[in-house]
Amino acid sequence: SKSAIVIGSGVGGLAAAIRLAKKGYVVSVFEANDYPGGKLTEVRLGKYRFDAGPSLLTLPEHITDLFDLHQIEVADYFQYNKLETTCEYFYPDGTRFTAWSDRAKIIKEFEEKLGEPKANVEASLEQSALLYNKLAPVFMEKSLHKSSTWLGGKAFQAFGKLSKFNFNKSMNQANEGLFKNEKTVQLFNRYATYNGSDPYQTPATFNIIPHLEFGLGAYFPEKGMHNITESLYQLAKKVGVQFHFNRPVKNIVVFEGQAKGVNTEMGFHKSDVVVSNMDMVATYKKLLKDQFQPKKLLSQPKSSSALIFYWGIKKDFKQLDLHNIFFSGNYKKEFEHIFKLGDIYDDPTVYINISSTQNPSDAPEGCQNWFTMINVPNNQGQNWDELIAKARKNIIKKLSEMLHEDIEALIEVEDILDPRTIESRTSSVGGALYGNSSNNKYAAFLRHPNFSKKIKHLYFCGGSVHPGGGIPLSILSAKIAIDNLK
Numbered sequence: 001s002k003s004a005i006v007i008g009s010g011v012g013g014l015a016a017a018i019r020l021a022k023k024g025y026v027v028s029v030f031e032a033n034d035y036p037g038g039k040l041t042e043v044r045l046g047k048y049r050f051d052a053g054p055s056l057l058t059l060p061e062h063i064t065d066l067f068d069l070h071q072i073e074v075a076d077y078f079q080y081n082k083l084e085t086t087c088e089y090f091y092p093d094g095t096r097f098t099a100w101s102d103r104a105k106i107i108k109e110f111e112e113k114l115g116e117p118k119a120n121v122e123a124s125l126e127q128s129a130l131l132y133n134k135l136a137p138v139f140m141e142k143s144l145h146k147s148s149t150w151l152g153g154k155a156f157q158a159f160g161k162l163s164k165f166n167f168n169k170s171m172n173q174a175n176e177g178l179f180k181n182e183k184t185v186q187l188f189n190r191y192a193t194y195n196g197s198d199p200y201q202t203p204a205t206f207n208i209i210p211h212l213e214f215g216l217g218a219y220f221p222e223k224g225m226h227n228i229t230e231s232l233y234q235l236a237k238k239v240g241v242q243f244h245f246n247r248p249v250k251n252i253v254v255f256e257g258q259a260k261g262v263n264t265e266m267g268f269h270k271s272d273v274v275v276s277n278m279d280m281v282a283t284y285k286k287l288l289k290d291q292f293q294p295k296k297l298l299s300q301p302k303s304s305s306a307l308i309f310y311w312g313i314k315k316d317f318k319q320l321d322l323h324n325i326f327f328s329g330n331y332k333k334e335f336e337h338i339f340k341l342g343d344i345y346d347d348p349t350v351y352i353n354i355s356s357t358q359n360p361s362d363a364p365e366g367c368q369n370w371f372t373m374i375n376v377p378n379n380q381g382q383n384w385d386e387l388i389a390k391a392r393k394n395i396i397k398k399l400s401e402m403l404h405e406d407i408e409a410l411i412e413v414e415d416i417l418d419p420r421t422i423e424s425r426t427s428s429v430g431g432a433l434y435g436n437s438s439n440n441k442y443a444a445f446l447r448h449p450n451f452s453k454k455i456k457h458l459y460f461c462g463g464s465v466h467p468g469g470g471i472p473l474s475i476l477s478a479k480i481a482i483d484n485l486k
């Protein structure tokens with residue numbers, strides 16, 4: 001039978017391996033780390049457990065599809081629930097807003113808390129749903145780089161209507177044009193951060209993202225986000241995939257325009273197909289040094305990165321939920337610092353994810369596990385030690401004021417993840433969370449395809465290629481790659 005090598009075991013790599021096994025390939029995954037999952041891993045500090053990276057799950061059907069593919073009962077491995085409240089918002093002036101998943105309830109919340117007329121919210125959610133229904137089948141679920149997608153007509157239809165999809169406006173412009181209250185604008189602008197972009201630059205087409213939460217729902221795995229990695233890893237092993245940890249791939253071997261296998265420190269490993277789940281830029285620069293380099297794609301600006309403080313907190317804050325946002329008083333300035341100045345604004349928007357609100361065993365009794373994150377620029381060689389020390393002070397000051405409590409005194413254990421460590425642990429260039437940024441309207445849609453145009457039998461999956469970053473799209477990238485296998 002035929003053999004396949006997958007480079008990297010991020011969610012995209014795991015999904016590719018599971019799909020290759022279904023096609024009858026003998027599959028080997030080579031992973032540089034001693035654990036699977038890449039960005040989707042976990043951190044343990046004393047009695048606290050944290051999901052290390054992603055905290056929000058949307059479109060869980062792309063995970064369960066992989067179990068269905070092999071007719072394996074998903075519930076034995078992975079269970080998840082829909083959230084009733086998707087986020088608690090705290091504005092600097094003391095305004096509190098609960099994002100209910102129930103449509104009628106959230107519309108009422110917008111009216112009561114933000115004075116936002118019902119009609120505006122409905123118009124925005126309808127626009128978001130329309131964008132999703134028209135664009136998802138074209139941009140997310142297929143290869144944009146195959147003529148059949150284009151000839152299928154759907155892409156033409158979608159592009160024909162792009163003016164309606166606000167391709168030429170920024171997300172912020174569209175939201176300012178629609179909403180009355182600037183707090184509503186800020187709330188909807190936040191969705192740009194879901195793919196590491198700037199709402200003041202990214203095309204308004206990305207107003208597609210709110211539909212994921214408001215229309216399709218936000219979910220949480222019963223055992224936490226890390227269970228996504230664990231369950232896919234178990235599934236992959238069950239269907240025969242072989243894993244080799246601590247085994248970085250040094251280069252992809254290409255002969256006469258065809259991928260023939262890879263080299264690791266153990267020598268040459270031959271295969272009929274090679275799938276790279278390594279960051280696309282890193283794949284070209286490190287594993288394909290002597291091959292054609294797609295210069296334009298390689299030089300695109302990267303998406304933003306993140307600075308995370310994993311804090312064990314000696315108090316149970318009842319007003320906090322699974323997802324919490326403490327907004328900046330000046331969103332525009334915050335994004336200028338991230339995307340123009342390359343540093344961190346003194347009043348950043350702080351996101352706190354507390355999985356112990358769902359799984360009490362993630363923290364000792366009466367305590368909470370705070371995954372405290374701010375969006376930061378990707379790594380361009382800044383003085384991170386200095387930036388992190390300053391950001392830590394500012395975050396603690398902000399949270400202490402907004403929660404009326406001395407937060408510093410409650411921190412029992414601490415660990416930090418920053419753009420440098422994201423980069424060194426996952427090979428993501430600059431520690432970018434979502435590959436190339438979507439701040440420019442062409443870059444947003446024209447990502448690297450899921451196959452190589454120059455090298456036969458070489459495929460790409462993961463958050464740095466088509467259709468995009470985040471768990472669901474990374475998993476979809478593997479589907480597109482393996483469905484198009486020749």
Ligand code: FAD
Nearest residue numbers: 008010012032038039053054055056249278462463470471
């Ligand atoms: P990655 O996770 O990037 O993993 C790549 C793997 O390849 C790594 O294990 C790496 O070690 C391995 N590798 C690289 N080079 C080699 C080599 N040469 N040889 C062998 N192995 C190699 N997404 C969401 O959907 N929701 C969220 O809430 C969310 N929040 C996020 C928050 C943070 C802090 C971060 C970091 C990311 C977040 N994301 C979120 C994005 C999401 O984590 C990623 O899009 C997704 O996990 C990317 O998966 P991937 O398949 O691209 O692989």
